[in-house]
Amino acid sequence: MNTKILMTFSSLFLAIMGLTISFLPNEIINYLDIESNIITILFIKILGALYMAFAILNWMARGTLFGGIYNRPITMGNLMHFGVGAIALIKIAPNSANYSEIIIPLTGIYIIFALFYLYIFKTNPISVKRTSNSK
Structure with a gap:
């Protein structure tokens, strides 16, 4: 990714x-x-x-490497923010008819980012293969 x-x-x-x-x-x-x-x-x-x-x-x-042990604090901070935010938004979404134009898109965005950061947290980065011309 x-x-x-x-x-x-x-x-x-x-x-x-x-x-x-x-x-x-x-x-x-x-x-x-x-x-x-x-x-x-x-x-x-x-x-x-x-x-x-x-x-x-x-x-x-x-521009840095993410996944596995690389940049774990940044990954965990983002996962915590978007994960907890997504859960909070999901919990209030059914009771927020007055603000649904804000809550529904925000919930979708938070869920998407939470899933991506969870994926990064769970996987190791793919190593970049060098071409024969590079050293």
Whole structure:
């Protein structure tokens, strides 16, 4: 599996989520009909920072070898984030009719990323065969 593509897509997804959450906290609070106060805004901004941190981590590690023992902490962090996130989204999906336009696509994305990171965690990287011209 080409992990560079996965890492690039996950970093872009996380960056979009992080930037949106960081720069539009009041709009998100109003859309979700949550009580707006300083603590709510603070927690939403911190959540955006976490998304952006994961995005930059994945972006900077995208060219390295993944699988087996290689980059296991990064793989496990992503698997934990997307796996637990997918489970949480699956649990609330039946009760979220008001926000189904957000929950359903987000659930699908989280499940897909969780499965890919689980696959990377369970498999060893494929060794690249050298051609006769390279040393």
